[in-house]
Amino acid sequence: MSLVHPNRIFPLNDRPMREGAVVYWMSRDQRVRDNWALLHARELALKLRRPLVVFFGLSPSFVGATWRQYAFMLAGLREVERDLRALGIGFRIVTGDPGEEIVRFAEVVGAGMVVTDFSPLRIHRMWKDAAAKRLAVSLVEVDAHNVVPYREASPKREYAARTIRPKIHRLLPEYLTDFPKIKKHPFALDSALPETDWEALRATLSVDESVGEISDIVPGERAAQGVMDEFLKHRLNRYDRDRNDPNVGGVSGLSPYLHFGQIAPQRVAYEAAKRDGAGADAFLEELVIRRELAENYCFYEPHYDAVDAFPEWARRTLAAHRGDEREYAYTKDEFETGKTHDPLWNAAQRGLVETGRMHGYLRMYWAKKILEWSASPEEAMATAVFLNDRYALDGRDPNGYAGIAWSLGGVHDRPWFDRPIFGTVRYMAISGMKKKFDVERYVGGRISQEA
Ligand SMILES: Cc1cc2nc3c(=O)[nH]c(=O)nc-3n(C[C@H](O)[C@H](O)[C@H](O)COP(=O)(O)OP(=O)(O)OC[C@H]3O[C@@H](n4cnc5c(N)ncnc54)[C@H](O)[C@@H]3O)c2cc1C
Structure with missing residues (x-):
């Protein structure tokens, strides 16, 4: 049986799978652990006895983002590269239009197929549409960001939390599971990809640097895990009472990590659901119902910001x-x-x-x-x-x-x-x-x- 639930997987073109490396085009889910898209790509590569490579297309100026957000993201990706190498998985980051760069990279590396993750936002969908048309091989999307895959949760734009809640609750027992551990990959590329020169990469960006880095929040998967553990241990049980008071540090502080995919919402939800009580219930309502309602809104409403x-x-x-x-x-x-x-x-x-x-x-x-x-x-x-x-x-x-x-x-x-x-x-x-x-x-x- 496949590791990844088939309802998470959606083909974006009808091109064939060929002989060659499997490429995971990482976009929104920038982590190594608890990542359904990476798990799916590795499972395919293992079955085909092929190398596995992760590609990241770095847009040089991304819809209003400043150095503040880029710095947080790039620090997380550095950790991703290190962890992937330790697992025998290649990593390549290239500046340019991601929808074009992935096509170029797939040709250079001789990809047999490409797997990517899911985002409901217009720009990500534009990149994927362009790549789906131009890639010579199969492109499939895996929803690695939602607990209940977005297409399963609802086929239409929902009116309110009250209309999506019962649908998600009905499906949660099937999807709110633990993740399998990602294992070392036994098949390597003939010639290894060079390590990223992160300083040189910064010079390729054209972002506004006047909005600077934030020093009191540590980016990356390990830091995200630490923030989650600390919240679950000390504050989750009071979340229902403390979350609306800005003077009390009652909320999780996880949103930057969740946004950049440095931690899986499903990991946080799975751990929170192990604890009973009004705090956990209130937290899961925000993390799962409200968050997945927002995904539904942006996916089915193209003018979500107007x-x-x-x-x-x-x-x-x-x-x-x-x-x-x-x-x-x-x-x-x-x-x-x-x-x-x-x-x-x-x-x-x-x-x-x-x-x-x-x-x-x-x-x-x-x-x-x-x-x-x-x-x-x-x-x-x-x-x-x-x-x-x-x-x-x-x-x-x-x-x-x-x-x-x-x-x-x-x-x-x-x-x-x-x-x-x-x-x-x-x-x-x-x-x-x-x-x-x-x-x-x-x-x-x-x-x-x-x-
Ligand atoms: C005007 C406005 C702008 C917002 N902008 C953003 C934004 O840019 N990015 C962002 O992630 N959230 C945004 N939110 C939603 C929410 O305020 C934040 O997710 C939350 O404050 C993040 O802090 P936290 O992780 O400590 O939240 P917690 O209270 O600890 O909640 C945990 C997680 O649940 C989810 N969540 C919580 N509240 C909501 C909500 N109302 N709707 C959807 N999901 C929710 C988030 O993923 C959050 O990280 C916005 C809300 C409003 C009203």
Whole structure:
């Protein structure tokens, strides 16, 4: 029986499998352990008695990413290269358009077939479509990012968590399993691939280096494992109570690692599910249901980062309030530099710029205020996506696009009471925030960190 569930595997072209090395075109799932795409590629290579090589196409400037995100990713990939070599698996990273570079690499290395991982985002799908057409050999996708494979979870765009939850829960017993261990690969390429010169690779990038690395978070698979272990041991049992208070470090801090695939969501979910209690239940709701709902949204909604993706009721109500007077209206620059009249908003934004992170509860308030203080929903959407993707370590993620669309346009939400600017899109007030947590303490803490 195959190691990998057949429902995770999806052919992207109808080209044949040939004699030759098996290539895993690693993209979103940048890890060696607990990776269904790598396990599938190795299983094929073993059966065919062929070498296994991992290829990574490095886009020199990736949708708004800055050096901050590149540095985190490249450090993780360095670890991937070391670990693959120890397993007898080749690794090659090449700067260029990944959809073109994989075709070139497959020819050079004499690939017999190519396996890749899954992402619902437009750019990744464009690369894969281009490669699927141009590769002379078979290209298959393996969903290594979701616990329940996205096509299995639902064949259509879901309305809300309540509609996808029962579907995922029904399938979880089948998919929420442990992973087999990846073993050393016995067949090597005739001539080994050269080790990567990481400094030279950096020089091939054209990214904005003014947004720098974050020093208090260690990238990579081992670090991710450590963050998970620490969270499960000390904070999971209180997650249901602590997760909405930005003054308490009650959340996992795993999103940068999950975003770059340095840890498998299924590993985290599997370990969390071993522990009972309200903390584990609340955590699994976010990690599995909400996260996989965001994947579903981006896969079935091509305009996931635009107001066109908002449900009909939200587009109508926002249009009806388009002309409402804005008591405050800020430019993108004023937002970016945290110069609004609201100390909480400014503290959250400056924290994002400085640390690459913003607490999940504040993120909702942050985005909703961008809608309230922008000239139009379109402008608000563009500002929120720009700031999140530029500064957040976990930016450019389906969760980010879904989170912004939820905040600004009622995606996965329902109509509330009618009020200015928002219409019936759910509103969040500073008074509500003050009831939930000590806002002054949070703002004071950030100011003293900046001083
Ligand atoms: C406006 C806005 C922007 C956001 N931008 C991003 C983003 O760019 N990248 C990103 O990964 N998440 C984003 N989120 C979702 C959520 O806020 C973050 O996933 C979470 O704050 C990350 O911190 P954590 O890993 O400590 O979360 P934890 O609370 O420990 O949760 C664990 C994991 O569950 C998942 N999760 C938690 N909350 C959500 C949610 N609401 N929707 C979907 N998945 C969730 C994430 O994978 C998260 O890492 C955004 C939410 C909003 C409202």
